[in-house]
Amino acid sequence: MTESNPALDKQSNDPSFENIFQELKWRGLVHVSTDEEALEKALAGEPITYYCGFDPTASSLHLGHLVQLLTMRRIQLAGHRPLGLVGGATGLIGDPRQTGERVLNTPDVVAGWVKALQDQVKHYISFEGDNAARMVNNLDWWQGVGALEMLRDIGKYFRVGTMIKKEIVAKRLASDEGISYTEFSYQLLQGYDFLQLHREYACTLQFGGSDQWGNLTSGTELIRKAENAHVHALGTPLITNSDGTKFGKSEGNAIWINAExxxxxxxxxxxxxxSDSDVIDRLKVFTFLTRQDIEQLQKSVEEEPFKREAQRTLAWEVTALVHGEDAVRKAIAASDALFGKGEITEIDEPTLRGIAAEVTVAELPAEAATGINVLTATELVPSKGEARRAIQQGGAYINNTKVDDGDAVVEASAWLHDQYLVVRRGKKNLAVIKKV
Structure with missing residues (x-):
């Protein structure tokens, strides 16, 4: 039995909407779709089987994938049956990127990532009840398909003229690097996945990010031609910040859903x-709060933005969905402790590593960790003279304890988990010293 996610188990769809499709639209999750009227009718009717796929091109999913994971759950809560596909076959290829060819990973690496991603996907959908989810791996059917069989039985349905018009393919063809046949053929693979799932599980809907639209429609077209059947595709929007920057990226680093x-x-x-300009949209996409709840938070943003009630609600809700409520409480307690409102020695080591990732980190040997040295090493002050003045004025703290003697070496027992010191100048300027 798959372990359930308590935070998701208590969620439900908003009863103020006539059907799940209307709720998805209100939440801004319908960017593009095949026949919208027919899709809404299908989702408002008897249970259907749908799928979303995730390729193991890294060891973890990130916030972009979280949009799809929560959308899977929303549709399942409406009574429909999800298939969670982790692409053990397509992960060996990788879908075309805007920036150039992917590095091909070894089968052993991809197999390990398949297992990791399957465990993550299982956290967001239920495997119990009348509409229990299933996990599928496209390597199960692709490893039995030979090159000639692929060309004869699948490739004959695809037209090169249509394939090269797909947005990402067209961009890559126009680039200096071009696109390899390997990545060009990816849309055949994803199209056949949909066909296979349609044949085996009567799957009639695939969804994913709108940047995958060409791959999504390759499946609907293949099923139309091979099976003379009409199925659906839905593309969710790519989430960006109000200033146009890519959501979930900071200096090139993704926000992963793996706590490690x-x-x-x-x-x-x-x-x-x-930001205030983004928080309501984020609440719609990443939480299960009702329309009424979110409209109340919108009033709070408009009338009392300084309280940041919407941001605190968003942070609690999403972190609880991904990591659990206990992790939220620890994060809040750690934040309070950093600024003197709690016991800093109670912060666990993983949380301290997280704090270190957010602030300036400097390394010092234990014997050199004087008050003056830790302040200057972390660049909380520009010079030793400024460090001495900050200490004399009572504005320097190590682990929330005021530094009185800038030349004294920090006691061995003060090192948190035997390797960290949290350094603060004034009320808000934080840094971390790590022992070497």
């Missing part, structure tokens, strides 16, 4: 720092 790659503390802080 992005700590719950850092994850919580990411959502807490959402």
């Amino acid at each position: 790659l992005t700590s719950p503390y850092s994850f919580y802080q990411f959502w807490l720092n959402t």
Whole structure:
């Protein structure tokens, strides 16, 4: 039995909407689709089987994937049956990127990532009840398909003229690097996945990010030609910030849903720092709060933005969905402790690593860790003279304890988890010293 996610188990769809499609539209999750009227009718009717696919091109999913994971759950809550596909076959190829060819990973690496991603996907959908989910791996059917069989039985349905018009393919063809046949053929693979799932599970809907639209429609077209059947595709929007920047990226680093790659503390802080102009859209996409709840929070943003109630709600809700409510409480307690409102020695090591990822980190040997040295090493002050003045004025702290003697070496027992010191100048300027 798959372990359930308590935070998701207690969620439900908003009863104020006539059907799940209308709720998805209100939440801004319908960017593009095949016949919209027919799709709404299908989702408002008897249970259908649908799928979303995730390729193991890294060891974890990130916030872009979280849009799809939560959308899977929303549709399942409406009574429909999800198939969670992790592409053990397509992950060996990788869909075309805007920036150039992917590095091909070894089968052993991809197989390990398949398992990791399957475990993550299972966290967001239920495997119990009348509309229980299934996990599928496209390597199960692709490893039995030979090159000649693929060309004869699948390739004959695809037209090169149509394939090269797909947006990402057209962009890559126009680039200096071009596109390899390997990545060009990816849309055949994803199209056949949909056909296979349609044949085996009567799957009639595939959804994914709108940047995957060419791959999504390759499946609907293949099924139309091979099976004379009409199925549906839905593309969710790519989430960007109000200033047009890519959502979930900071200096090139993704926000991962794996706690080892992005700590719950850092994850919580990411959502807490959402701008007023973005927070309502984020609440719609990433939480299960009702329309009424979100409209109340919108009033709060408009009338009392300084309270940041919407941001605190967003940070709590999403972190609880991904990491659990206990992780949220620890993140809040750690944040309070950093600024003197709690016991800093109670912060666990993973959370401290998360804090270190958010602030300046300097390294010092234990014997050199004097008050003056830690302040200057972390660049909280520009010079040793400024460090001495900050200490004399009572504005320097190590682990929330005021530094009185700038020349004294920090006691061995003060090192948190035997390797960290949290340094603060004034009320808000934080840094971390790591022992070497």
